[in-house]
Amino acid sequence: MTTKAASPSALAHLAFCQQHESEMLSLLRKMVEIESPSDDKAAVDRMGAFLAEVFERLGGQVTFYPQEVAGNHLKAEFAGGASDRTSGKPVLLLGHFDTVWPIGTLAKMPFRMEADRAFGPGVYDMKAGIAMMIFALRALKEAGAAHRPVTILLDTDEEVGSTTGRPIVEATAKDCEAVLVLEPSQGPQGHLKTSRKGVGDITIRVRGRASHSGVDFEKGRSAIVELARQLLEIVKFTDLGRGITVNPGVIQGGTRSNVIAAEAWAEVDLRIARAADAAELEKKFAALKPFDPDCAIELSGGINRPPMERTEGTVRLFGIAREIGASIGWKLEESSTGGGSDGNFTSALGIATLDGLGALGEGAHASNESVVIRELPQRTALLAGLIQSV
Numbered sequence: 182m183t184t185k186a187a188s189p190s191a192l193a194h195l196a197f198c199q200q201h202e203s204e205m206l207s208l209l210r211k212m213v214e215i216e217s218p219s220d221d222k223a224a225v226d227r228m229g230a231f232l233a234e235v236f237e238r239l240g241g242q243v244t245f246y247p248q249e250v251a252g253n254h255l256k257a258e259f260a261g262g263a264s265d266r267t268s269g270k271p272v273l274l275l276g277h278f279d280t281v282w283p284i285g286t287l288a289k290m291p292f293r294m295e296a297d298r299a300f301g302p303g304v305y306d307m308k309a310g311i312a313m314m315i316f317a318l319r320a321l322k323e324a325g326a327a328h329r330p331v332t333i334l335l336d337t338d339e340e341v342g343s344t345t346g347r348p349i350v351e352a353t354a355k356d357c358e359a360v361l362v363l364e365p366s367q368g369p370q371g372h373l374k375t376s377r378k379g380v381g382d383i384t385i386r387v388r389g390r391a392s393h394s395g396v397d398f399e400k401g402r403s404a405i406v407e408l409a410r411q412l413l414e415i416v417k418f419t420d421l422g423r424g425i426t427v428n429p430g431v432i433q434g435g436t437r438s439n440v441i442a443a444e445a446w447a448e449v450d451l452r453i454a455r456a457a458d459a460a461e462l463e464k465k466f467a468a469l470k471p472f473d474p475d476c477a478i479e480l481s482g483g484i485n486r487p488p489m490e491r492t493e494g495t496v497r498l499f500g501i502a503r504e505i506g507a508s509i510g511w512k513l514e515e516s517s518t519g520g521g522s523d524g525n526f527t528s529a530l531g532i533a534t535l536d537g538l539g540a541l542g543e544g545a546h547a548s549n550e551s552v553v554i555r556e557l558p559q560r561t562a563l564l565a566g567l568i569q570s571v
């Protein structure tokens with residue numbers, strides 16, 4: 182990895198992207214109008230087929246990873262631009278084309294442009310990021326720029342935990358020099374993301390004993406009361422100073438108010454800032470004992486996305502990004518987030534990963550989901566510059 186940013190051409194990339202802004206927006210519109218919820222394989226596969234065609238037209242070698250339930254994951258490989266680095270390890274552009282929006286959302290939330298924003302389901306998370314990948318490659322081609330080979334990997338179940346995408350993301354990243362993640366940028370200034378928390382979830386299930394609350398009160402063992410006591414223990418595991426949070430986000434149990442509840446359960450979200458904290462936190466859960474010896478507790482789950490820590494490799498990539506940004510008059514900043522992405526997996530493997538390179542916007546997973554149009558060209562130019570400099 183070189184540390185010198187290819188600043189002279191970032192301006193050229195910016196000019197290219199500005200000239201092609203309306204073309205980029207019409208591609209974005211097409212993508213948003215192909216709805217692709219994670220849990221609808223046929224729909225996600227339609228999106229994959231559309232993208233495969235776009236990548237092939239750009240000269241990419243497309244590979245699908247067929248899946249039975251999830252949509253087929255998609256890889257596109259592009260040769261390096263003329264340089265001594267054409268035979269080097271590729272740079273990986275990482276993202277996903279599934280969204281959280283069910284089919285039919287478009288009817289209520291159609292793609293529209295208003296006041297320098299483009300709105301629509303999945304526009305920000307993260308179809309704009311995919312459009313940026315495509316136009317960054319086009320800008321590099323147009324400039325005849327020297328760069329490494331580029332691999333684009335887009336999975337289809339990121340929004341539901343990347344269960345089938347994860348091994349493919351990891352296997353692909355292992356052969357790459359660096360990973361650039363086109364997930365949305367952070368906050369109203371659009372900071373890049375240099376660290377992300379690890380994510381987990383644990384289900385705690387309590388079994389008590391049912392009885393009639395009026396006739397046989399003392400024979401019952403309330404699973405609800407036991408669960409409530411367990412939750413008060415669990416929330417003590419939160420340690421804000423260390424970036425550890427524990428949130429019982431869903432709770433359910435019982436049948437009727439006049440029945441002592443035989444069953445109750447809670448789904449608990451976990452976040453950790455450091456990989457080293459995972460084992461200790463999981464151990465604390467495993468050590469939970471029922472307060473009432475006649476109740477039984479059962480735990481399942483654990484940490485499923487390791488944290489993306491602010492490693493030396495990530496800091497180096499951010500340094501390059503900042504130089505490129507400065508060369509087009511843009512002061513870039515970094516931040517951390519509690520949310521996870523597929524970048525967590527690649528970073529945990531020790532591969533330099535920079536995240537949040539996608540669009541500036543707001544409302545991911547919300548009805549005001551939108552991206553800021555005027556920022557798209559400069560963010561795409563930054564991506565092109567990074568591909569050239571890694």
Ligand SMILES: [Zn+2]
Nearest residue numbers: 306307339364
């Ligand atoms: Zn996303």
